[in-house]
Amino acid sequence: MGKLHGKVAIVTGASSGIGAGIARELASEGANVVLTARRLDLLKELENEIHEQGKGKALAIEADLANRADVEELANKAKNTFGDVDIFVNNAGQMLTGTVRSGEVEEWERMIDVNIKGVLYGIHSVLPSMLERSTGHIINIASVSGFEVTKTSTVYSATKFAVRAISMGLEKELARTGVRVTNISPGMVATRLSNSAGTDRKKLEVQDIAKAVVYAVTQPDYVNVNEITIRPV
Structure with a gap:
C-alpha cells in the first residue's frame, strides 16, 4: 500500500512533462x-497507463486553466468521482518569450491568464472544502525564473515571481488551519517546453520534481514544507 493510498489529487498541465511525471508519481x-490539460488525447493515454499500473486510479478531464468555469467544473467532477480533494498541484504554465520590447501583448496575456489567474482559480476551486475539513495541500510549481530575470524572460519571470508571492502569502493566511502550501521552483527540466532553451548544465529530469512533490505531501500533518528550489548541479 502506497504512502498516499486513498488520497485524491488534481494535477494541472498533466498531459506531458512535469505534470505527467507528478501524476505518475502520485x-x-x-x-x-x-489529470487535466487542454490535450484530452494525451491525458487519456496517461489515464490508461496509470490504470495499467494498478495502484492509484486516474480520471482525464479536458480544461482550460485560464477559464474559471472550467476550473470549477474540474473540481466538482473530481469530488463527484473520487471524493474530497486532498492535494491540488498547480503545474500548468505557459513559457513564452514575452519580452516587453517585443510588444507581443497576446503572449503576455496568455502567460498572465494561465500562470497567475489559473493558479488562483485552482486554489479557489478546492480551498473552501479544505478549510472546512481542516486538511489539504496546495502545491504551486513556480520556477527559478521567479528568483532571477533574464533579458528574454521579463514577463514569464514576472508571472513566476507572482506564483511565489501567492504561495508565501497563502501560507500565512492558512497558518493553523490544517491546510498546507508548498512552492516548488525547478531549474531547467528536460521537457518539450524546454527543448529549445540552452543551458550549460545537465537538465533536471521530470522525476526529480515529481519526487519533491511526493516528499512534501507525505510529511507529517504538522510539517509544512513551504519552499523547495531544485537546480541541476
Whole structure:
C-alpha cells in the first residue's frame, strides 16, 4: 500500500512533462489522480497507463486553466468521482518569450491568464472544502525564473515571481488551519517546453520534481514544507 493510498489529487498541465511525471508519481503511491490539460488525447493515454499500473486510479478531464468555469467544473467532477480533494498541484504554465520590447501583448496575456489567474482559480476551486475539513495541500510549481530575470524572460519571470508571492502569502493566511502550501521552483527540466532553451548544465529530469512533490505531501500533518528550489548541479 502506497504512502498516499486513498488520497485524491488534481494535477494541472498533466498531459506531458512535469505534470505527467507528478501524476505518475502520485498514482504510484496510491493516490487517485485527476489529470487535466487542454490535450484530452494525451491525458487519456496517461489515464490508461496509470490504470495499467494498478495502484492509484486516474480520471482525464479536458480544461482550460485560464477559464474559471472550467476550473470549477474540474473540481466538482473530481469530488463527484473520487471524493474530497486532498492535494491540488498547480503545474500548468505557459513559457513564452514575452519580452516587453517585443510588444507581443497576446503572449503576455496568455502567460498572465494561465500562470497567475489559473493558479488562483485552482486554489479557489478546492480551498473552501479544505478549510472546512481542516486538511489539504496546495502545491504551486513556480520556477527559478521567479528568483532571477533574464533579458528574454521579463514577463514569464514576472508571472513566476507572482506564483511565489501567492504561495508565501497563502501560507500565512492558512497558518493553523490544517491546510498546507508548498512552492516548488525547478531549474531547467528536460521537457518539450524546454527543448529549445540552452543551458550549460545537465537538465533536471521530470522525476526529480515529481519526487519533491511526493516528499512534501507525505510529511507529517504538522510539517509544512513551504519552499523547495531544485537546480541541476
